[in-house]
Amino acid sequence: MRVKLGNVLEWITWGSRRQGDPLNRPAKKVAVEVHRRLVTLEGTKRNYGVVVDAHDFSADVFAANELRTKVRSKDPRASQLEL
Numbered sequence: 001m002r003v004k005l006g007n008v009l010e011w012i013t014w015g016s017r018r019q020g021d022p023l024n025r026p027a028k029k030v031a032v033e034v035h036r037r038l039v040t041l042e043g044t045k046r047n048y049g050v051v052v053d054a055h056d057f058s059a060d061v062f063a064a065n066e067l068r069t070k071v072r073s074k075d076p077r078a079s080q081l082e083l
Contacts, residue, residue, distance in 0.1 A: 023049045023068045027059035 003009045030050040033039045035057040044050040049068035051060040 022047055023071060025050075027061050027064040031057050031059035 001009075025048055027048075027050045030039065030044050030048045031052045034041060034044055034052045039047070041052055041054055044052050045067065049064060049071050051063040051067060052058070053060065
């Protein structure tokens, strides 16, 4: 895409900011974001508490629930963190 002097280019990116507690975001939706390359595998664990399979992009809901419980128990403010 070429932008000439004087043109306006608006780039809207995907994000989940303002969608509430990232630890409550559905694991399957986070997995779709990994497949779309909008978030990394490490980012899903760190920011959403979700474990995603790197080969088929499926969410491990059981592992996500365990990780989210662990994150919340370590930091009671976890539900208030912003991305």
